Amino acid sequence: xxxxxxxxxxxxxxxxxxxxxxxxxxxxxxxxxxxxxxxxxxxxxxxxxxxxxxxxxxxxxxxxxxxxxxxxxxxxxxxxxxxxxxxxxxxxxxxxxxxxxxxxxxxxxxxxxxxxxxxxxxxxxxxxxxxxxxxxxxxxxxxxxxxxxxxxxxxxxxxxxxxxxxxxxxxxxxxxxxxxxxxxxxxxxxxxxxxxxxxxxxxxxxxxxxxxxxxxxxxxxxxxxxxxxxxxxxxxxxxxxxxxxxxxxxxxxxxxxxxxxxxxxxxxxxxxxxxxxxxxxxxxxxxxxxxxxxxxxxxxxxxxxxxxxxxxxxxxxxxxxxxxxxxxxxxxxxxxxxxxxxxxxxxxxxxxxxxxxxxxxxxxxxxxxxxxxxxxxxxxxxxxxxxxxxxxxxxxxxxxxxxxxxxxxxxxxxxxxxxxxxxxxxxxxxxxxxxxxx
Amino acid sequence: xxxxxxxxxxxxxxxxxxxxxxxxxxxxxxxxxxxxxxxxxxxxxxxxxxxxxxxxxxxxxxxxxxxxxxxxxxxxxxxxxxxxxxxxxxxxxxxxxxxxxxxxx
Numbered sequence: 245x246x247x248x249x250x251x252x253x254x255x256x257x258x259x260x261x262x263x264x265x266x267x268x269x270x271x272x273x274x275x276x277x278x279x280x281x282x283x284x285x286x287x288x289x290x291x292x293x294x295x296x297x298x299x300x301x302x303x304x305x306x307x308x309x310x311x312x313x314x315x316x317x318x319x320x321x322x323x324x325x326x327x328x329x330x331x332x333x334x335x336x337x338x339x340x341x342x343x344x345x346x347x348x349x350x351x352x353x354x355x356x357x358x359x360x361x362x363x364x365x366x367x368x369x370x371x372x373x374x375x376x377x378x379x380x381x382x383x384x385x386x387x388x389x390x391x392x393x394x395x396x397x398x399x400x401x402x403x404x405x406x407x408x409x410x411x412x413x414x415x416x417x418x419x420x421x422x423x424x425x426x427x428x429x430x431x432x433x434x435x436x437x438x439x440x441x442x443x444x445x446x447x448x449x450x451x452x453x454x455x456x457x458x459x460x461x462x463x464x465x466x467x468x469x470x471x472x473x474x475x476x477x478x479x480x481x482x483x484x485x486x487x488x489x490x491x492x493x494x495x496x497x498x499x500x501x502x503x504x505x506x507x508x509x510x511x512x513x514x515x516x517x518x519x520x521x522x523x524x525x526x527x528x529x530x531x532x533x534x535x536x537x538x539x540x541x542x543x544x545x546x547x548x549x550x551x552x553x554x555x556x557x558x559x560x561x562x563x564x565x566x567x568x569x570x571x572x573x574x575x576x577x578x579x580x581x582x583x584x585x586x587x588x589x590x591x592x593x594x595x596x597x598x599x600x601x602x603x604x605x606x607x608x609x610x611x612x613x614x615x616x617x618x619x620x621x622x623x624x625x626x627x628x629x630x631x632x633x634x635x636x637x638x639x640x641x642x643x644x645x646x647x648x649x650x651x652x653x654x655x656x657x658x659x660x661x662x663x664x665x666x667x668x669x670x671x672x673x674x675x676x677x678x679x680x681x682x
Numbered sequence: 683x684x685x686x687x688x689x690x691x692x693x694x695x696x697x698x699x700x701x702x703x704x705x706x707x708x709x710x711x712x713x714x715x716x717x718x719x720x721x722x723x724x725x726x727x728x729x730x731x732x733x734x735x736x737x738x739x740x741x742x743x744x745x746x747x748x749x750x751x752x753x754x755x756x757x758x759x760x761x762x763x764x765x766x767x768x769x770x771x772x773x774x775x776x777x778x779x780x781x782x783x784x785x786x787x
Binding site: 394408454457625 | 696697698700747748749752753758759763769770771782783784
């Protein structure tokens, strides 16, 4: 098991300040509806079968209802509506209270916030939201995994989680254009900071630093479809790990960079590189934080690709890849974002040998790398163990290629492919599309 | 903390199989990763990449961006992938004894 001490965000709180910090967060995130949900569990156990942790290893700690109990125990101690009014009642020191050790494990290590159990619950308990509160409370105490601290601090200070400079960005894009000119023809350029484009495209910084092949695939698709797009020096990072820390303030601040970049360039829409949480936060969570709808569209690139194919702007050659090919629905794209049909349209346009996993779509199992787990080195072992449910799903399809539309999922499925000897190749949807362009 | 042994030499590795201490890097580590990566024979070009990665890391404390690696080695991107099929991060950096790059590599 991974280490789970990880109180690395040094906040220098004294016990009274810690209680105060918890109370502020609790008041901010909860409502009566929320409190009712915490009481409503009838212990039917249906959520157990929905959780990829429990399906991978049948331990009672992995039943979503039991994870929620750990939060309920903390809430009862610190926020009980009656107890808290008693003058002689003082809650324990949250900095040393072992209840928070259990909560830390439940919220950061044993849950990817995938939200599948919430769909199953007959009592309508939104377990995903509840476990988010657990992360938010722990954030208030500074107890978050070390792997989620550095990248967020780097984002808040440099604008992207890898700390790339504007110069790095421009030089890399120019270099990529040169590398691509071999295939795309001399004179191929990649627009940067073009004003009033149809699409402001936000890439994943990892494709700038380590995986340029993926960015090349994305840009090849946009160019082939004749899209009027631009990249921007104002923002080139789709990632937003602050959300997984449990800090909606930080998450909003990071997302706001993208909104401001769009405004500066007066872009008609934003399209995001394949990244599950980045899409969910900018497209959906920010609307909730702002309390109003975006007055411009925000797309995940796969939605645009589907439209290009429907409109005849993108022509694909069929069966360049030997199947069967299956598709893994990233939780944040499918269950949280409703993008289910589009990737299937796209994949079926390039293969006649598509197979579904069971279950798929909104009920798909998390790959085991969500919630920030695949992005830090802290959770390698738990990811491998909890990827078993997904590995079995994939094995049953007999697929040779697993396509997905999220960096986290892609990394995790590649790793479980090796750990469980699945003999599969894992590809981003942009790779299979770019390589099939006629 | 996990430990692997190769040719009688022991290495401490992280959960993703990267060496924990750059200073414990040795040729045995290279041979160990080579086997894992499924590379048949290491040639001068592999060593050029490894040496350049190590020099850069010693000077800067981080791994270079792929663009910089391509420039320093004067290898085209495609060629770097031919040399290290799992890529510069997961393949070459691991072999050179650099820590795992941040992000979902």
